[in-house]
Amino acid sequence: MFIALGLLIGLLAAVPLGPINVYVVSQTLKRDFFHGMMAGLTASLLDAVYCLVALIGISTINAALVRFDIPLKIGAAVLLTAIGIRLILHANKTISEQSNPGPKTVAKTPRPAIAVLLLYVSNPTLYIFWLSVAGIVSTHNWLTDSRSYEVIFSLACGLGSMLWYFLLVRYVHKYHHLLKPRTFRKIFIGLAIFLFLLAAYSLLSLAFPSISGKV
Numbered sequence: 001m002f003i004a005l006g007l008l009i010g011l012l013a014a015v016p017l018g019p020i021n022v023y024v025v026s027q028t029l030k031r032d033f034f035h036g037m038m039a040g041l042t043a044s045l046l047d048a049v050y051c052l053v054a055l056i057g058i059s060t061i062n063a064a065l066v067r068f069d070i071p072l073k074i075g076a077a078v079l080l081t082a083i084g085i086r087l088i089l090h091a092n093k094t095i096s097e098q099s100n101p102g103p104k105t106v107a108k109t110p111r112p113a114i115a116v117l118l119l120y121v122s123n124p125t126l127y128i129f130w131l132s133v134a135g136i137v138s139t140h141n142w143l144t145d146s147r148s149y150e151v152i153f154s155l156a157c158g159l160g161s162m163l164w165y166f167l168l169v170r171y172v173h174k175y176h177h178l179l180k181p182r183t184f185r186k187i188f189i190g191l192a193i194f195l196f197l198l199a200a201y202s203l204l205s206l207a208f209p210s211i212s213g214k215v
Contacts, residue, residue, distance in 0.1 A: 002142055006153045009133055010047055010160025019080055019119050019198055022191045024165055025172055026087055027112045029187065033173040039112035040165025046120045048158025050127070054134035055143070055150045069124055073206055076122035077199040083115065084195035087188045133157075 014021070020043050028036030120126055136142075143149045 002149065002153050003156045005142065006051075006156025007160035007163075010044075010051075010157035010162075011164050012160075013047060013129065013133075013157070014043065014161040014164040019083070019123070019195060020116060021168065022195060023083060023112075023115060023119065024168060026083075026188065026191055028169050028172045029176055031112070033169060034108070035112045036169035036173065037166065038110075039116050040169055041162060042113040042116040043120070044158045044162035044165060046117065047130075047161040048154045050120070050130040051133060051157045052150060052154035054127075054130040055137070055154065056147075070206060073124060073202045076119075076124070077202040079118055079122050080195045080199040080202070083119075084192035084199070087192040087195070 020039075024036055024039045024043070027039045137153070143153055
């Protein structure tokens, strides 16, 4: 029962539109299936790790989160803005490349995994989400007082997240060839604008803490 619950929570955690989904889609479009899945698998692994750490030490993590809230939010805003700028630059590059088609080779790079790791570390919302999950699971006694059950539940959350990213990357990779060059450009710019809005929200939440509780 708790394994099914973990799969469902992991799936629900990954589905909402956010910087991770935006980045996974962008990597699939501008690189290939491999790099899109690399980003997705990294996100799934971090979901499992965050869930396990939250289950093991809720109070300690919560205290650390409050202490580093300001630098984490500033770091998240800078990172999201940088990725957004890169998406806009790549949008213009995509128009040029597709106007002059030729053999395209994509070199393997660990950048998608590194970028997702940085996005996770700098995003306080993810800490809060998994702390909330750990709190609910612990409060309702859905897991027995056993470390092995916590590990299995966390892995189930990671698998649920992985399922979403696999379906997302497969769909984007399979149907991206149906898109025209200008459509690619609009998609990249739209994703970039969304990241800029998230960065602005991260900074505004520092100046106006009350807005964090309203979203």
